Amino acid sequence: EAGVVQSPRYKIIEKKQPVAFWCNPISGHNTLYWYRQNLGQGPELLIRYENEEAVDDSQLPKDRFSAERLKGVDSTLKIQPAELGDSAVYLCASSSGKQGRGEQYFGPGTRLTVT
Amino acid sequence: GENVEQHPSTLSVQEGDSAVIKCTYSDSASNYFPWYKQELGKRPQLIIDIRSNVGEKKDQRIAVTLNKTAKHFSLHITETQPEDSAVYFCAATTSGTYKYIFGTGTRLKVLA
Numbered sequence: 001e002a003g004v005v006q007s008p009r010y011k012i013i014e015k016k017q018p019v020a021f022w023c024n025p026i027s028g029h030n031t032l033y034w035y036r037q038n039l040g041q042g043p044e045l046l047i048r049y050e051n052e053e054a055v056d057d058s059q060l061p062k063d064r065f066s067a068e069r070l071k072g073v074d075s076t077l078k079i080q081p082a083e084l085g086d087s088a089v090y091l092c093a094s095s096s097g098k099q100g101r102g103e104q105y106f107g108p109g110t111r112l113t114v115t
Numbered sequence: 116g117e118n119v120e121q122h123p124s125t126l127s128v129q130e131g132d133s134a135v136i137k138c139t140y141s142d143s144a145s146n147y148f149p150w151y152k153q154e155l156g157k158r159p160q161l162i163i164d165i166r167s168n169v170g171e172k173k174d175q176r177i178a179v180t181l182n183k184t185a186k187h188f189s190l191h192i193t194e195t196q197p198e199d200s201a202v203y204f205c206a207a208t209t210s211g212t213y214k215y216i217f218g219t220g221t222r223l224k225v226l227a
Contacts (some may be wrong), residue, residue: 031213042121042204042217043159056214091158095213103149104215106158 002026004107006092012113018080021110025073025094033104034067034077035091043091049075079112087114117142119207121218128195129226136221138205139187145207148188150179153202153220163190195225
């Protein structure tokens with residue numbers, strides 16, 4: 001079974017430029033998460049989807065960040081415009097979301113550097 | 116809001132010794148507690164988890180204990196090896212919400 005797939009793995013952009021990250025979750029996992037992980041810190045939730053519905057986006061900076069999961073499978077996270085403080089690893093994760101289960105599996109992440 | 120505190124932030128042990136990492140959670144409704152290992156530059160990997168209906172779970176050299184009354188849970192690694200060196204994160208969530216709150220991580224160094 002393939003794991004969570006993310007691309008690109010690395011991205012370097014100048015501030016004020018847009019950037020997008022893509023995630024393909026584990027097949028059959030209806031719950032998808034986007035996290036931001038700063039160096040030396042734990043993952044911080046940005047947004048969580050149940051199928052195509054964003055059920056928790058309270059931590060997403062909505063002035064510059066947006067996300068979508070149109071068909072309830074793949075997801076895209078966008079930043080426009082990027083700021084220096086956005087430099088971090090962006091992790092996607094998925095879980096089956098079934099009652100009593102819900103182990104979460106992470107993708108390899110996208111390391112974003114904003115210069 | 117929900118919070119998970121993790122201690123210590125760094126831990127150095129001699130190879131063969133045991134390591135213990137502790138976490139405390141704030142949301143009494145939390146009922147699922149996974150532990151992740153993250154090696155440098157790699158993704159967090161689930162290594163063990165525990166649900167609120169049990170007090171202890173063991174998998175070879177790794178064990179996790181849960182004290183629901185005190186709202187804390189711990190990771191125990193016995194007979195540590197150099198390849199155990201990594202950052203370990205605890206997390207807490209409530210089944211049905213699937214919102215994970217992560218601890219700040221513990222950097223474990225196993226000295227050969």
